[in-house]
Amino acid sequence: MPPQLPWLEPDDPLPDPSAAWGPDAPAPGLLAAGGRLDVDRLRAAYSQGTFPWYGPGQPILWWAPDPRxxxxxxxxxxxxxxxxxxxxxxxxxxxxxxxxxxxxxxxxxxxxxxxxxxxxxxxxxxxxxxxxxxxxxxxxxxxxxxxxxxxxxxxxxxxxxxxxxxxxxxxxxxxxxxxxxxxxxxxxxxxxxxxxxxxxxxxxxxxxxxxxxxxxxxxxxxxxxxxxxxxxxxxxxxxxxxxxxxxxxxx
Missing domain, CATH: 3.40.630.70 (Leucyl/phenylalanyl-tRNA-protein transferase, C-terminal domain)
Known part of the structure; x- marks a missing residue:
């Protein structure tokens, strides 16, 4: 069973990057889903080495891969x-x-x-x-x-x-x-x-x-x-x- 992925409400902070899925998970480096895309959130995400990456029809997905x-x-x-x-x-x-x-x-x-x-x-x-x-x-x-x-x-x-x-x-x-x-x-x-x-x-x-x-x-x-x-x-x-x-x- 894959690890549970945190779902973020708009004002929830991002998890620590160390909580990202590991190499044996279905999507290594995946950290969380949901939240919002605004200046404050993007600045906070990049400041901790996290970025959004997702496709049409998907929720916002946040990634912190290891290695980088x-x-x-x-x-x-x-x-x-x-x-x-x-x-x-x-x-x-x-x-x-x-x-x-x-x-x-x-x-x-x-x-x-x-x-x-x-x-x-x-x-x-x-x-x-x-x-x-x-x-x-x-x-x-x-x-x-x-x-x-x-x-x-x-x-x-x-x-x-x-x-x-x-x-x-x-x-x-x-x-x-x-x-x-x-x-x-x-x-x-x-x-x-x-x-x-x-x-x-x-x-x-x-x-x-x-x-x-x-x-x-x-x-x-x-x-x-x-x-x-x-x-x-x-x-x-x-x-x-x-x-x-x-x-x-x-x-």
Missing amino acids: MVLPVNDFKLHRSLRRTLQAFRNNPTCEIRVDHSFRTVITACATKEREGQAGTWIVPEMIDAYTTLHRAGYAHSMETWVDGRLVGGLYCVALGQAVFGESMFAHTTDASKIALAALVSLCRHHRVGMIDCQQNTRHLASLGAREMTRAEFLTNVRQNLQRPALPWSFDPVYWNELLPSRPPPA
């Missing part, structure tokens, strides 16, 4: 092809990274992208509304890839202090989401942020340098970064120097 997938920004794997793409992007005046310019468009594009092996999306309409409200409150951000004045890819994340939680990416052109991720890595490196939460293990993330850590280690890192000043959410092209050789001065 994270991307140490100094371990980001800049493969040769992506390095060439970034160099061309940086040198092209019609290409730019924008931050928080079109957040709702980004999260909506993430919700509608096709996912291998998945039917539908976990970014249901109420999630789009909740994270857009979180964005307006200053705690969710979009990193956007623009070419010729057109949004071609991007990602969105949650940030509390200097704890950065990656959520989802999309691309309308080849490597556009990877460019946005590289921009986020560059911003984090520049401001000495050590890691980006990736939540769950995928081969794609592992190929870019992400790895698993225990939930306890992850939560220690989150608590430390919550106390640090919030990042300045803007992108200066000089941040590319964190990944690419700096361009020589003009002759």
Whole structure:
């Protein structure tokens, strides 16, 4: 018989992450169901390493997996092809990274992208509304890839202090989401942020340098970064120097 899952009324606090279902349960990492999606609840959840993830027709489901997938920004794997793409992007005046310019468009594009092996999306309409409200409150951000004045890819994340939680990416052109991720890595490196939460293990993330850590280690890192000043959410092209050789001065 599976363990009993706590049901949350709107004002009930989330359980401690250590109460999440273990590896032998039907859904490892599942912590609770129900509650609400508002700014205070989302901030409280991320502060304790918990996030919502559920599909159409399901109640809100809260997760605190163990182990946790994270991307140490100094371990980001800049493969040769992506390095060439970034160099061309940086040198092209019609290409730019924008931050928080079109957040709702980004999260909506993430919700509608096709996912291998998945039917539908976990970014249901109420999630789009909740994270857009979180964005307006200053705690969710979009990193956007623009070419010729057109949004071609991007990602969105949650940030509390200097704890950065990656959520989802999309691309309308080849490597556009990877460019946005590289921009986020560059911003984090520049401001000495050590890691980006990736939540769950995928081969794609592992190929870019992400790895698993225990939930306890992850939560220690989150608590430390919550106390640090919030990042300045803007992108200066000089941040590319964190990944690419700096361009020589003009002759």
